[in-house]
Amino acid sequence: MRLRRIIEVGLPRLLAWCLLGFLFVPILVVIPVALTDRDYLSLPQDGISMEHFAALTDWSKGWLPSMLTSAGIALACAAIATALGVAFAVGAWAAGGWWPSLMRILLLSPMIVPPIIYAVGMVKLWARLSLLDSYTGVVLVHVVLALPLTVLAIGASLSNLDQRLVQAARSLGARPMTVFGKVILPNIVPGVAAGALLAFVASWDEITVTLFITGRAVVTLPRRIWTSIQDAVDPALAAIATVLLVVTVLALVARALIERRQRQRKF
């Protein structure tokens, strides 16, 4: 009886923890490599060194300019994608009908269609419009790739909104823009914020399409990391990976803390 319980409950649970370890532990390897005292990718040998983190802040090494480039592009992308996404999601929610449904499928399709196909198309289009390797070109592509996320996030917020609120405002004589700006918008702020954040992250991380539409002028952080991985020498690569890891962990912890505080406030 006892043995059977170990096999049926204990083993699967042990396997699950091993798999969770498989997901999490390999990522941690970047930390010791970032602290290496050598100038090639290796584990620390005669002690640890912070010099590779210092290299990240050295303007001439290129990591800092790339971070700023990516941050700028991601901010622009988040602003545009959020504005377009809010307008679309709210309009589609209020209007209904075949047109918004069709456009919604088109807007969401970048989530399913392999990005390499989009990259092939954009190389051709940007070459014709002379937008290859330009900030405008990268921001516009990132907006298209971020729109599914903003539309979904804002759509989720809207699905909790009571349509009768809109009917009430309209029956009291509110003009259309008043309904959108003063009735609907204030009620979906969390969704809009989530959408903006997702758009920022999507742009910050985007590599597949960016790789083909940028060259020497616009070097985003993922592009620089990509090149650096292929060279596989510079330990500064492990340092930037460590920074990204720490930021991700901090953001997740912050989110957990905020959620917990909101829960406590509710009860």
Next chain:
Amino acid sequence: MRNFKTTALLLTVPASLVAIGLYAAPILQVLALSLTEPKFGLANYQSLFANAAVGRVVMTTLKVSLMTTVLTVLASYVVAFAIIHMSAGWRRISLFLVLVPFWISVLVRAFSWITILRRRGVLNSALMEMGVISSPLDLVYNLFGVTIGMVHYMMPFAILLLYANLSDIDRRIMQAARSLGARPATIFWRVWLPLSLPGIALATLFVFVFSLGFLVTPALLGAGKTLMIAEYISVQISSTSRWDLATSLSTMLLLVVGIIVFAAMRSPALRAAFVARPQQ
């Protein structure tokens, strides 16, 4: 009253224009180019099917995608199933271990695996020091490395999908089964598994479709030796400028993904997961 609906429709215009002009149009142009580059006709597709290199790439892609899908869905189900049975505290810890890899850049993850698996990497060094092996194993820049990296990339997605699906299942059904004398194994095979089939189908679909067109991990962990479709297309446009090959192969990939998604949409459970809530 009409005015309100018109305003609402006008609000959908800017995003629609972006989607049509900057997404649909360039992709349609890829389809068009595959038929016209260099001259009109199906010649590109004829040479595509006759091309032995393309055949090898397609076989590699199918092999890696199938292995990735099977391993990912199996492993993710084990994890998601364990998570929903944990106490709240352990569940938070487990989800954290899933969310960190979920959110971290795919490049960082590929880099971690290269660091661990390469010939003078962490794993080979550790095994040699312990005396398990005398010369380093080839763990990366081959099918093995690509599959490990892909499974690692896909698992967080699949776990979160399966976790959401399993959490929605009504636990009272299992209580009923237990009170009627069903053993744990019977409850799993006869109750849990059938009820989680929609989630398994959705995860399988997503992982397989993502794998087919995936560029980053196969390119970095395969390094040109294990060549999949996306990387092959990328080589055609960035180094050899074979637009005929790139566009016809892209079209085939789009067609295959489209057929898979369309076929999946015919199942009501999957449709419910995708399509927008109907307007009242």
